Amino acid sequence: MNFSRRGFLRLGMAVGAAKALRIPVQAPETAGAPLFHEVAPSSSGINWVHENAMSDNRYLPETLGPGCAFLDYDNDGWMDIYLVNSGPCDFWTPTKPVRNALYKNNRDGTFTDVTEKAGVGGGTFGMGVAVGDYDNDGWPDIFITSYGRCILYKNNRDGTFADVTDKAGLAAPGWTTSAVWFDFDNDGLLDLFICSFVDYGAKQKLACGDNQLGNHYYCIPRVFRGTPSFLYHNNGNGTFSEVSKGTDIARALGKVQNFVFVNRGPDASGKTRWEEIALQAEVAFSDNGQPRSGMGVDAGDLDNDGWQDLFVANVDQEMFSVYRNNKNETFTDVAHLHGVAQATRLLSGWGLKYFDYDNDGAIDLILANGHPDDMIGRYSRQVRYQEPLLLFHQGPDGKLKNVSTEGGTAFEKTFSARGLAVGDYDNDGAIDVLIATNAGPPVLLKNNAAKGNNWLGLKLEGAACNRDAIGARILWKAGGKLRQRLKNNGGSYLSSHDLREVLGIGAAAQIDELEIHWPAPSKRIEKLTNLAPNRYIHIIEGKGIA
Numbered sequence: 001m002n003f004s005r006r007g008f009l010r011l012g013m014a015v016g017a018a019k020a021l022r023i024p025v026q027a028p029e030t031a032g033a034p035l036f037h038e039v040a041p042s043s044s045g046i047n048w049v050h051e052n053a054m055s056d057n058r059y060l061p062e063t064l065g066p067g068c069a070f071l072d073y074d075n076d077g078w079m080d081i082y083l084v085n086s087g088p089c090d091f092w093t094p095t096k097p098v099r100n101a102l103y104k105n106n107r108d109g110t111f112t113d114v115t116e117k118a119g120v121g122g123g124t125f126g127m128g129v130a131v132g133d134y135d136n137d138g139w140p141d142i143f144i145t146s147y148g149r150c151i152l153y154k155n156n157r158d159g160t161f162a163d164v165t166d167k168a169g170l171a172a173p174g175w176t177t178s179a180v181w182f183d184f185d186n187d188g189l190l191d192l193f194i195c196s197f198v199d200y201g202a203k204q205k206l207a208c209g210d211n212q213l214g215n216h217y218y219c220i221p222r223v224f225r226g227t228p229s230f231l232y233h234n235n236g237n238g239t240f241s242e243v244s245k246g247t248d249i250a251r252a253l254g255k256v257q258n259f260v261f262v263n264r265g266p267d268a269s270g271k272t273r274w275e276e277i278a279l280q281a282e283v284a285f286s287d288n289g290q291p292r293s294g295m296g297v298d299a300g301d302l303d304n305d306g307w308q309d310l311f312v313a314n315v316d317q318e319m320f321s322v323y324r325n326n327k328n329e330t331f332t333d334v335a336h337l338h339g340v341a342q343a344t345r346l347l348s349g350w351g352l353k354y355f356d357y358d359n360d361g362a363i364d365l366i367l368a369n370g371h372p373d374d375m376i377g378r379y380s381r382q383v384r385y386q387e388p389l390l391l392f393h394q395g396p397d398g399k400l401k402n403v404s405t406e407g408g409t410a411f412e413k414t415f416s417a418r419g420l421a422v423g424d425y426d427n428d429g430a431i432d433v434l435i436a437t438n439a440g441p442p443v444l445l446k447n448n449a450a451k452g453n454n455w456l457g458l459k460l461e462g463a464a465c466n467r468d469a470i471g472a473r474i475l476w477k478a479g480g481k482l483r484q485r486l487k488n489n490g491g492s493y494l495s496s497h498d499l500r501e502v503l504g505i506g507a508a509a510q511i512d513e514l515e516i517h518w519p520a521p522s523k524r525i526e527k528l529t530n531l532a533p534n535r536y537i538h539i540i541e542g543k544g545i546a
């Protein structure tokens, strides 16, 4: 299917979205050059291709993967890449070898496949990846979600990993999708939240299709029973305990609506109280009260007021959501205000990220899209299977503007995009993008959009708090402007990101003040002043710059 950008623009205008899709004036520093350069596999050395296992029966897990990650597995200061693949399961027996892939960054723009040596090939029907240093030894570990058994790979600190899933107790039943590491009880150890979707066991493999044509297509999730997500507490001895049973997390079944689980802290017995508030927070359903599909999700402080705003990607006709935080546990969907609703009316979104791609200090947005049903083009006149990527830039008026036409060749194509990770793989301070596609090669986008703007890169190392410093709050003042960011370790879909933070300061010559508010238990505030830009620094909790 050839779904050209021109065709997309025409469709957009037909629904009255011409204003949102108008091409903005190019910023002087990027005049002429595309914002992102698509790095071909022949140039990067990343020759791995996702196998989606598509069958005549159209089993649903075939179309929902895969995820991808930027991580520095060998701690040499250069981002490596992890890619998740399908694998043997109860509905599929591969006829040729299929595996996940770990690519080592050669520091010259190329990568080398080190999967076999590292021992991280997977072996289950993989979906997503979440990277976190769960044992606080300074080396990133890898968790993989699956249709079937999950995998926890512990980093052996010598370029190899050990499958410690069984000891850890993290096999997690059923079909799991996105996962994220965070320290919910502030004991300095990363815990793990794992999303689950629907019950897709042998008995539930329904055939959906058209009897007249004899075609099977992917069943809509509505026909399956939703399953609850899991929260695992890190016990600190290499084992984890599921602690979501009996809480609102276990009562919330996948696929019916969006959920927000608020951590209300420990009760008298020390057990963390989780309160699900999506309905009163006005993020459960659309403004019309309709449930939406909700695939990719991210949190970020879009308007720099110190409160986390949300983004949720949905399927076509539902439009994506930009949820502005009203600072009272409610949100307002402002997707129309930003032109995001108009631009996404016909799209289905998965990987996505709020990030400041041009280092002007204001958060921007990238969206990776694709319809889950490969036969959608037969049933819909407007919606296509492969869809374009979308790039939004935040202007001085605080609004996100669609700048996809300036994005470069990748934004002129269509993909079955799923996972999306951000990370600075060439250490130039401009955050690059990796997109995982279903049944295709990953798409690597080198960022050329930040030239002319200054930045400071931070590697934060917790001492009392979790070593990855997830939950740290970063405030920086430059050129008379104060900005802030909450360091999380998630967002997007099935994917995991460069753990470093790049602070954009535009034309300012230095960062005048930098404050790191380390998370509990210390809650220490560390202040640094007069920092020269355009370099990465390593800050250790309580010790300053290493």
Ligand SMILES: [Ca+2]
Binding pocket: 071, 072, 073, 074, 075, 076, 077, 078, 079, 080, 104, 105
């Ligand atoms: Ca590395």
Ligand SMILES: [Ca+2]
Binding pocket: 182, 183, 184, 185, 186, 187, 188, 189, 190, 191, 234
């Ligand atoms: Ca913990």
Ligand SMILES: [Ca+2]
Binding pocket: 355, 356, 357, 358, 359, 360, 361, 362, 363, 364, 394
């Ligand atoms: Ca920006």
Ligand SMILES: [Ca+2]
Binding pocket: 423, 424, 425, 426, 427, 428, 429, 430, 431, 432, 446, 447
């Ligand atoms: Ca870069």
